[in-house]
Amino acid sequence: MSDLDVTEQVSPSTAPGEDLVLEIRGDGDFETAEMSLSIGPAHPATHGVLRIVLDMDGERIRDAHPVIGYMHRGFEKLAEHRDYRQIMALTNRHDWLSGFNNELGVALAVERMLEMEVPDRAQWIRMLLAEWGRILNHLMFVGSYAIELGAITPMFYAFREREDIQYLLESATGGRLHFTYNQAGGIKNDLPKGFLQQSAALVPKVRARLQDYVDLILGNEIFQGRTKGVGPLPPEVALAYGVTGPTLHATGVPEDSRVTEPYLKYGDIDVHVPVGDNGDSFDRFAVLLGRIEASLDMIDQIHDHVPAGPVNQKLPKILKAPEGFTYVRTENPLGQLGYFLQSDGSKNPWRMKMRTASFSNVQVLPYLLRGALMPDAISILGSVFFVVGDVDR
Amino acid sequence: MLTALASLPTTIGQSASILTLDNFWVSVVLKILVTIALAFTLPLVGGYLEHKAMGRLQDRRGPVAAGPFGSLQLVADGIKFVQKEEVVPRAADRWAFAIAPGVALVPAILVFFVLPLGPGVWVEDLELGLFYALAISSVSVIGILMAGWGSANKFSLFGGIRAAAQLIAYELPLILAAAAVALQAGSLSLVSIVEAQAGFMIPGTDINLWYVVPQLLGFGIFFVAALAELSRPPFDMPIADSELVFGYMTEYTGIKFAMFLLTEYAGMISMSALMVVLYLGGWQILPGVPLPGCEGAGGLFDCGFWGGLLGVGVTVGKIMALVFVIVWLRVAYPRLREDQLQRMSWLIFIPLSLVNIAVVAIGKVA
Numbered sequence: 001m002s003d004l005d006v007t008e009q010v011s012p013s014t015a016p017g018e019d020l021v022l023e024i025r026g027d028g029d030f031e032t033a034e035m036s037l038s039i040g041p042a043h044p045a046t047h048g049v050l051r052i053v054l055d056m057d058g059e060r061i062r063d064a065h066p067v068i069g070y071m072h073r074g075f076e077k078l079a080e081h082r083d084y085r086q087i088m089a090l091t092n093r094h095d096w097l098s099g100f101n102n103e104l105g106v107a108l109a110v111e112r113m114l115e116m117e118v119p120d121r122a123q124w125i126r127m128l129l130a131e132w133g134r135i136l137n138h139l140m141f142v143g144s145y146a147i148e149l150g151a152i153t154p155m156f157y158a159f160r161e162r163e164d165i166q167y168l169l170e171s172a173t174g175g176r177l178h179f180t181y182n183q184a185g186g187i188k189n190d191l192p193k194g195f196l197q198q199s200a201a202l203v204p205k206v207r208a209r210l211q212d213y214v215d216l217i218l219g220n221e222i223f224q225g226r227t228k229g230v231g232p233l234p235p236e237v238a239l240a241y242g243v244t245g246p247t248l249h250a251t252g253v254p255e256d257s258r259v260t261e262p263y264l265k266y267g268d269i270d271v272h273v274p275v276g277d278n279g280d281s282f283d284r285f286a287v288l289l290g291r292i293e294a295s296l297d298m299i300d301q302i303h304d305h306v307p308a309g310p311v312n313q314k315l316p317k318i319l320k321a322p323e324g325f326t327y328v329r330t331e332n333p334l335g336q337l338g339y340f341l342q343s344d345g346s347k348n349p350w351r352m353k354m355r356t357a358s359f360s361n362v363q364v365l366p367y368l369l370r371g372a373l374m375p376d377a378i379s380i381l382g383s384v385f386f387v388v389g390d391v392d393r
Numbered sequence: 394m395l396t397a398l399a400s401l402p403t404t405i406g407q408s409a410s411i412l413t414l415d416n417f418w419v420s421v422v423l424k425i426l427v428t429i430a431l432a433f434t435l436p437l438v439g440g441y442l443e444h445k446a447m448g449r450l451q452d453r454r455g456p457v458a459a460g461p462f463g464s465l466q467l468v469a470d471g472i473k474f475v476q477k478e479e480v481v482p483r484a485a486d487r488w489a490f491a492i493a494p495g496v497a498l499v500p501a502i503l504v505f506f507v508l509p510l511g512p513g514v515w516v517e518d519l520e521l522g523l524f525y526a527l528a529i530s531s532v533s534v535i536g537i538l539m540a541g542w543g544s545a546n547k548f549s550l551f552g553g554i555r556a557a558a559q560l561i562a563y564e565l566p567l568i569l570a571a572a573a574v575a576l577q578a579g580s581l582s583l584v585s586i587v588e589a590q591a592g593f594m595i596p597g598t599d600i601n602l603w604y605v606v607p608q609l610l611g612f613g614i615f616f617v618a619a620l621a622e623l624s625r626p627p628f629d630m631p632i633a634d635s636e637l638v639f640g641y642m643t644e645y646t647g648i649k650f651a652m653f654l655l656t657e658y659a660g661m662i663s664m665s666a667l668m669v670v671l672y673l674g675g676w677q678i679l680p681g682v683p684l685p686g687c688e689g690a691g692g693l694f695d696c697g698f699w700g701g702l703l704g705v706g707v708t709v710g711k712i713m714a715l716v717f718v719i720v721w722l723r724v725a726y727p728r729l730r731e732d733q734l735q736r737m738s739w740l741i742f743i744p745l746s747l748v749n750i751a752v753v754a755i756g757k758v759a
Contacts, residue, residue: 037547045635059551059731150626150728156451222627223728243700281742374551375730 018296041070048388064369071392079352095390098333101131107182109328113321122186123310131295137333148382186312231368231380233279241361251279257331269301281383358390411513426506432502436658477647489543494652497536501659506683511704512696522583532558544644562738566619569746570611573753587675600681603674612672619664627726665715676704
């Protein structure tokens with residue numbers, strides 16, 4: 001390995017241990033051999049079947065190559081043979097942690113093609129559930145990120161809250177993961193009696209428990225030592241790779257389609273987008289926690305707005321979109337989700353293209369992993385939030 | 394100088410164990426059996442405590458189904474492990490792979506040979522007991538390295554190397570901290586160290602002090618270094634299930650895997666027991682409180698049956714309290730990074746333990 005200059009490979013931002021490692025290896029005589037290490041497709045840190053091939057020199061990563069496609073389920077093609085109602089049930093499965101937010105995107109796209117008016121009540125209810133769905137998703141990542149860094153307890157705490165929220169959503173939709181509650185022109189049926197009161201009661205409960213995560217994880221010295229300055233992402237690189245969502249916000253860019261291009265009634269409420277400073281793993285996690293807090297605030301505001309009235313409209317037996325195309329982007333828990341729908345006038349879309357947040361976020365991994373240490377790789381992998389189903393579709 | 398010598402414990406090492414009988418061979422067999430029984434039962438109790446404590450701390454209940462209050466869960470696990478298929482990777486170094494769990498486990502059992510649990514309740518009181526315990530417990534890492542290398546798995550190799558690096562870094566503070574205790578007690582015999590603590594009086598009173606008071610720093614160093622040696626969280630980088638899958642244990646199945654687990658829990662018990670003996674006054678209930686029915690030094694020796702039993706109970710109670718603290722740390726903390734761990738050892742703990750030993754030495758001479 002004499003032709004490789006070790007000092008070049010080390011990114012200036014990594015960890016305090018740096019100089020120690022370099023002193024030992026920099027002497028020249030001590031030859032080290034590179035080793036190719038395949039993380040995944042079945043590795044606990046990839047939560048799913050993502051594979052990352054690392055070129056390692058000791059514990060130092062020289063290069064990383066994500067290999068995707070182990071979970072390709074052909075959603076885009078499947079959609080071409082489903083009608084618009086069925087597509088909702090399909091799309092809440094590609095990112096299984098944000099089912100409601102996914103189907104919302106399709107519903108909006110179909111409504112835009114049909115130029116359909118959606119009742120106000122349905123719009124507010126959609127927003128309410130979308131924000132709860134966002135919290136559900138983020139809680140999952142709070143727990144799983146902690147577990148990747150070796151802290152096992154936050155996962156159990158996160159599931160405590162998730163259970164309460166899922167119980168609430170189940171009472172309205174009948175589903176816990178795949179809600180299939182949207183339909184073109186509104187939502188399937190109205191909320192059950194007392195839902196809004198229950199929802200309002202749950203907000204302070206979840207908010208009070210957020211402190212547990214701050215105490216257990218964010219404020220922990222070891223956690224800070226493991227994440228601060230690890231995998232910093234400059235905003236221009238993030239934008240170049242198309243990174244969105246909490247990972248982008250952590251770099252200080254507050255781009256959020258709920259603010260920049262409001263859909264539903266997001267224009268009527270106060271949407272707070274928490275941002276970080278330098279986009280390292282710590283910031284990414286802090287932004288995630290901040291987003292839970294922000295969503296809770298939004299839910300509080302939504303409760304004051306939900307009007308009475310119908311929640312859907314009568315649909316024809318066979319729903320046909322007119323010829324043409326549309327693109328709808330929504331702010332999903334993990335970043336921006338876009339659906340491109342093209343119709344030839346029949347009951348099925350002619351083409352459906354997805355722009356999923358996880359797919360773009362994973363692209364930035366080689367940039368972040370180069371020069372990091374093996375344990376840092378885990379702290380980076382976990383904090384560039386992605387769901388493998390959402391990567392491979 | 395002469396007065397200092399005179400104040401030394403009268404019996405240095407080689408105190409009689411209750412297992413020492415007139416018939417040499419019966420005695421030997423008995424001692425071996427007791428050592429093995431201790432090494433297999435105490436870790437089970439510790440493991441059950443870990444299950445339950447972790448469960449409660451994490452908003453769940455822990456095992457409930459097997460046996461009363463789930464107490465037989467680990468036994469059930471053991472039975473399951475025995476039934477598992479044994480898988481040996483094709484590229485594995487067969488011999489190293491096969492004997493590695495044994496190489497790791499046997500030293501962990503042998504440590505129990507010298508641990509004193511109560512008045513007269515020890516297998517053998519070696520004159521070099523402390524030295525023996527520390528020396529033999531560090532042999533385990535050879536087994537771990539063999540497992541890491543022999544598995545022919547890159548994750549295992551990482552785990553094995555990390556374990557070795559960790560041991561080298563933390564053996565030194567551990568030994569230096571223990572050496573300070575030996576210095577203060579004037580003996581390497583574990584029984585004599587307990588006795589010396591019973592005789593370490595607050596001047597002008599008849600209340601003694603445990604060595605944790607004068608050597609609080611040493612206790613802290615010993616505790617952290619012991620955690621690192623055992624690769625318990627937050628120092629579990631050699632296992633690091635989310636990075637290295639399961640480190641050196643990745644390729645092991647069935648009974649061999651169970652042997653590694655037993656090694657870990659036995660190590661947890663023996664390190665806790667060492668801490669109890671070195672710093673927490675052994676089987677003394679509280680400083681200055683003699684065990685009922687005991688006549689020897691400080692009311693800790695030459696006890697009747699009930700006094701002896703109570704003494705064992707006190708030691709085991711203290712051990713389990715320390716195990717609980719170890720479990721608590723596992724529940725509360727994320728994992729450190731290997732280089733952070735190394736820095737902590739070489740730049741903080743080793744200098745601190747040298748300071749500790751210097752302070753103790755000055756106190757001893759003065």
